[in-house]
Amino acid sequence: KQEVTQIPAALSVPEGENLVLNCSFTDSAIYNLQWFRQDPGKGLTSLLLIQSSQREQTSGRLNASLDKSSGRSTLYIAASQPGDSATYLCAVRVRGNTGKLIFGQGTTLQVKP
């Protein structure tokens, strides 16, 4: 059974710092991996999607990497800002047409001014 783990559960950093969020999964037979952002009381916003054949994806100050063989992904946030404060969720899509997503518990990030 696929399990997804995110470490740390919470992180507090000063503004301007570069940071890395970690995600690990137990079964490498995935279709893709997606990083989401969730603000308190809101829905999920997709940040980056990495297909199983890709190694990384970039969007602005965000870079996500995928190492399928070791079952790991990282989300790198450059020059963090207070507006980056949110919960970040990692999810893997299992193989198969129905495409179920398995989520980690999330990392809650606070960026202090």
Added chain:
Amino acid sequence: DVKVTQSSRYLVKRTGEKVFLECVQDMDHENMFWYRQDPGLGLRLIYFSYDVKMKEKGDIPEGYSVSREKKERFSLILESASTNQTSMYLCASSPGGGAPSNGYTFGSGTRLTVV
């Protein structure tokens, strides 16, 4: 701008009521999903559908049913609401497995309180 729209942002219902949560997507996606999210438990899949009139149970289907009569609409039904169904409900959609961009798109969520 592509969207998944959930009909209600907040709902308060009484124990025993039949509750309908509606979700509509405008992306012509084959797959649609209902999750609930609770503190400490994360997101848990209730039901999903990969085609019109098709449905599959997720990890926690008890106390829920779903309906998908049209491709763009996926409804979650609480047959007899109970207080332990108080939660944030999230709807999502995704293209079928062969699509080149097959990420999920989520709605903004419905915060349901059962009193």
